[in-house]
Every structure is written in structure tokens, then in C-alpha cells.
Amino acid sequence: MLHSLYVSAVRTAHLDPYRFRHRLLAAAAVIVATAAVLPTGMTAIAATSSEERAAAAPPEQTFEPSELATMPLLEREEITMDVRPPIMYPVGDFAxxxxxxxxxxxxxACSTNHRGVDWALSYGTEIRAMADGVVxxxxxxxxxxxxxxxxMTIEHVVNGQRVVSLYAHLIEDSNPYQVGDDVRGGDVxxxxxxxGVTTAPNLHFELELDGVKISPLPWLRANRAAG
Structure with a gap:
């Protein structure tokens, strides 16, 4: 638009000096008006954009020290890890x-061919399952x-082999399990x-590997049983 005014003004200057001055003043007025409008429009757009951003932003929250002191702490769900060794001594690694x-x-009435081992410990000592298995x-x-x-007897699978553990001379009815129940290693x-036939309170413990009675202690040690 300014270019058109300029060309028109140059032509008019040759034909009519009076009209040239008139058009020159008109062009100046247009330039002044444009300069006045542009900053105002840009300022209005910037202000609108700022207002929109402020409206979209979440309100800022402030708390008094007394309020912060009474706020509940973030609660976390407690996780209990129950990690047990795969093989355990039924009453600990005692002599x-x-x-x-x-x-x-x-x-x-006692046997001369002992098919297990005995631990002579205090009456009522807790006896634990040697490993995971089924009663x-x-x-x-x-x-x-x-x-x-x-x-009672428990059947296990250890290193791909069928192993049966036997626990004898228990206090009658002290066993909370029934045939078919699953048992975890370490459960009482x-x-x-x-x-039965005993001379003192003791646990008689047997191991049967693939149908053959074996000496329990070497097997327990070879499998790194926990005491």
C-alpha cells in the first residue's frame, strides 16, 4: 500500500504540486496510524496468550507450617519376603x-540295624519339614x-529325584497336616x-532316595542343608 501511495505521489508532483502535498500528508497519516496500531495489536495478542496460559496452569497451593505438620505421611504397602533355603535340617545341625x-x-525292643539317625533333644522341640513336598x-x-x-512322611523332588523324608517319635497329634497337604521347607x-520304642525323647529321621534307604547326614551335607 505504501508503494502505491509513493508512485501516486510522484506522478501527482509533476501534474499538481498542491495535490502532491495533500497526498504526501495522507501517506504520512497512514504510516503514523499503522505504527500506532501494530504495537497495540501485538501487545493485545501477547496479553491474551499469557492469560490463556495462566488459566490453563493448575492453581498454586500454599500451606501454613501448622498444616504441613498435621498432613499424613505417604503410606507404602509393606512387602514381606519369605526366602527359605531349599534343604534344611529338621531340628538344626546338631550332633x-x-x-x-x-x-x-x-x-x-530297639533295632540293631538303624535305618535313620536320631537327635536327642528337649521334649517339645519343633520339627521342621526338610524341604517343600507333599505329606x-x-x-x-x-x-x-x-x-x-x-x-509322618513327606515326599519331595530334589535334583529331579524322588526323596521321602520320615519323622518319628513325635508327640501324638502334634502334626497339623494331613495326607495330601502341601508343605514348605521349614514349616513346623x-x-x-x-x-513308640525309645529310651528318651528324640527325633528319628530317615531318608529314602528312589525307594532305597540312605544315610541322611551325607545327603544333607552334600545338598548344603541349612541348620
Whole structure:
């Protein structure tokens, strides 16, 4: 637009000096008016943009010190990790009172071929499952097995092999499990007693590997049993 005014003004200057001055004044007025309008318009746009940003922003919250002191702390859910070793001693890594294999009979009804190990500990000592498994037998069997008193067996799978652990001379009915129940290694499965043929309170413990009775202590040590 200014270019058009300039061309028109130059032509008019040659034809009519009076009209030239008139148009020159008109062009100056247009320039002044444009200069006055542009800053105002830009300021208005900037102000509108600022207002929109302020309206979109979340309101700032302020708290008095007394309010902060009474605010509840962020609550976190507690997580309990229950990590147990894969193999454990049923009563801890204590010295045995009677080992595996041939021995002298401790009493008239006691065996001379000991198929497990005994731990002679305090009456009522907690007995724990050797490893994860399933309860397969519980009770007081008749006949020659009656020498074991109140006992139970648990079937495990260790290193791909079927292992059965037997716990005997328990206090009667101290076992909270039934046949078919799942058991975790370290669970209390009964209390040490003196049921059956014994000379004192003790735990008789047997291991059967793929159907064959084995000496428990070397197997427990080889599998890094926890005490």
C-alpha cells in the first residue's frame, strides 16, 4: 500500500504540486496510524496468550507450617519376603545321638540295624519339614513299624529325584497336616516326643532316595542343608 501511495505521489508532483502535498500528508497519516496500531495489536495478542496460559496452569497451593505438620505421611504397602533355603535340617545341625547303620541295641525292643539317625533333644522341640513336598503318611502304624510311634512322611523332588523324608517319635497329634497337604521347607510339622520304642525323647529321621534307604547326614551335607 505504501508503494502505491509513493508512485501516486510522484506522478501527482509533476501534474499538481498542491495535490502532491495533500497526498504526501495522507501517506504520512497512514504510516503514523499503522505504527500506532501494530504495537497495540501485538501487545493485545501477547496479553491474551499469557492469560490463556495462566488459566490453563493448575492453581498454586500454599500451606501454613501448622498444616504441613498435621498432613499424613505417604503410606507404602509393606512387602514381606519369605526366602527359605531349599534343604534344611529338621531340628538344626546338631550332633546325632545314634547314627545310620548297624549298632548295638539300646533296649530290648530297639533295632540293631538303624535305618535313620536320631537327635536327642528337649521334649517339645519343633520339627521342621526338610524341604517343600507333599505329606504322604501320618499316624501310628501297627506291627513292626509301631516302634516309630507317632510319625509322618513327606515326599519331595530334589535334583529331579524322588526323596521321602520320615519323622518319628513325635508327640501324638502334634502334626497339623494331613495326607495330601502341601508343605514348605521349614514349616513346623510336629513336636519332638518319645512315642513308640525309645529310651528318651528324640527325633528319628530317615531318608529314602528312589525307594532305597540312605544315610541322611551325607545327603544333607552334600545338598548344603541349612541348620
Amino acid at each position: 546325632v545321638s545314634s547314627g545310620f547303620g548297624l549298632r548295638e541295641a539300646a533296649c530290648g 504322604t503318611e501320618v499316624g501310628t502304624p501297627a506291627g513292626i513299624a509301631g516302634s516309630l510311634g507317632y510319625w 510339622i510336629g513336636l519332638l516326643g518319645s512315642t
